Structures are given as C-alpha cells and as structure tokens.
Amino acid sequence: MILTVEERDSILSELNEQQRDFLSKQLVRSRRTVFANAMAKEKGFHIPENADPEDIEALLDEWVYTGYIDAGSVSPELRCECGRSLRYQHQVEHKKTGEVKKFGIEHLKEHLGIDASMVSAIKKGFDAIDYELDEMLIKRKSDWQPNPEMLDIEGLPEDVMSHLKLGLPLLDRQVKRLRQQPPARKVWIDNYTPPVQEPSSNEDMLLDLFTWQEEPMAPKPSAASSGLPASLHAPIQAYIAGGVRSARVICELLIREQHADEERFLTGKPKIFIEVCRFIEQSYPNASVQALDKEDRSYSIPE
Structure with a gap:
C-alpha cells in the first residue's frame, strides 16, 4: 500500500x-x-x-x-x-x-x-x-508490535536497536534479516535452534565469509592468493585514518589511486578484498567489525 x-x-x-x-x-x-x-x-x-x-x-x-x-x-x-x-x-x-x-x-x-x-x-x-x-x-x-522475545536487544543490529528503542516498527527487510541471523539469535524469533557447525579455523571462517558466493575463477594468480603488496599497507592505514570504514570502498580506492590489482570475481568484488580485510584485522585487532550481507565488511576503529 x-x-x-x-x-x-x-x-x-x-x-x-x-x-x-x-x-x-x-x-x-x-x-x-x-x-x-x-x-x-x-x-x-x-x-x-x-x-x-x-x-x-x-x-x-x-x-x-x-x-x-x-x-x-x-x-x-x-x-x-x-x-x-x-x-x-x-x-x-x-x-x-x-x-x-x-x-x-x-x-x-x-x-x-x-x-x-x-x-x-x-x-x-x-x-x-x-x-x-x-x-x-x-x-x-495499525499498532504493529514485534515479537516480545525480540525485545532482548543484546547483539541485535544497530538499526534494529534504534527502531525498538524509539518505539518505531521494524521494516519487513529488518525482520527478514533477523530470521537469517545465526541460530543463536533465531531462538528469539521462532524458538528454533538447529545445531551449529563451527568452522575448523579462522582461515576457514574468512574464506566462508568472503568467497562463498563468487563465481568460478580462472587459474590466473590473484592478489588474494599471493598476499597484499607492502606498498598498499600505508595507503590502507591512511584511508582508515581518514574515516573510510568499508573494505570494498578501500579496495576501489586502492585500485583507482594506488594502481592495485584490479582483477575481479564475476560478481564485481575485487580479488584483493580478502587480503585487505585480513590486513585491517591484523593491524587493528581492537577494531569493531560488521559483516554486511557477505558483500562487504565495515570497520570501526577505536581512538
């Protein structure tokens, strides 16, 4: 309507x-x-x-x-x-x-x-x-109300928390996203908790987050397999210091301004994406990380 x-x-x-x-x-x-x-x-x-x-x-x-x-x-x-x-x-x-x-x-x-x-x-x-x-x-x-069990807002996305605290209804896309959250949160939605399969290592988790939806690649070596060039370390830190939080945007800036490898997956994601995320998380271990629909990662660096 x-x-x-x-x-x-x-x-x-x-x-x-x-x-x-x-x-x-x-x-x-x-x-x-x-x-x-x-x-x-x-x-x-x-x-x-x-x-x-x-x-x-x-x-x-x-x-x-x-x-x-x-x-x-x-x-x-x-x-x-x-x-x-x-x-x-x-x-x-x-x-x-x-x-x-x-x-x-x-x-x-x-x-x-x-x-x-x-x-x-x-x-x-x-x-x-x-x-x-x-x-x-x-x-x-129409006085729409969320499921009362959703009012335990610990760990909920920031946008959902803002709506709940202000007494504003959730959007359909927000409810859908909550239903797609890991099983530990699904109990708040529909009381269903299937078994959780933990990744075998941090490396497995990183690959699962960043490569699960990519199309098959040509065998040509990429930045993701060879490691991030040292020449890109300082520019990444400068972008972070300048307030850029999106790993995808940092990749695009590296390609445009630092002549980084512009090879891409068929989905358009730069192949240096994984190594850029890995470098940021190693350089800023206290950073707050938010995965955005497995398309991007957003970093909040504490001062």
Missing part, C-alpha cells in the same frame, strides 16, 4: 519529536546512499548497496547529495533552479568547486547533466525509500 501525501503527513504528525527527527535523518542518509551509489556505478565502481554514504562519497569528486527541505506544501519560498515552486527541494554540492544546486527531483537530469540511466536509478531508489517510510507508518497506524 502506498500512502497519499495527506495520509503520510497525518501519521507523521502523530509521532513524537524524537521519532520524527530520527526518520528525517534516516531519509537524508538513505537518499545520500542512493545518490552516491548511482554516481559511483557510473564511474565504474562496484559498491554494495548497504555501504555507508560517507564511504561511497570518498570515491566521488563531483556531486554529492547533502539533503532536502520539505516545505509542507508547494511554496514560492522553495524553488527549483528553474524557478518552479516546490514542496520538496533536493540539494547537492560539488566536491571540488563547492557549488550548490537546489532542484525538484523531476529536473535532476537538466541541472546536473547526468544521463537518463543514472536519473532513473536515483528516482527508483528514492521511490523505494518512500515506500519503506509508508510501510513503517502503516505499521505504526
């Missing part, structure tokens, strides 16, 4: 200030991610959909999405670059020049000079974000 603008506004008005502030920030962050992903893919980078926008934007040197304004209704105070009055005004900034553009989503192509396929991807992504907002608001209106 898709809400009308009036229905959406009505349910949003029933939320408390903290809930509305959270959703507003999440909408901006999600749109940043969609926009950055489209721009990165146009440049030939292969980035998982769930990478943080800050990481993806490290690959870009042109336009980045900075936010939007909702006037509540079409207002002459809020205008597109072409002068048209807007309710929703999207804003982008050029990383090199600092130029700022403000426009309605329908004029994205005209004002940024990007091709139709990128515009289509961005609009499709923005529509998906609005659909999830509607899903959450509909659940809120």
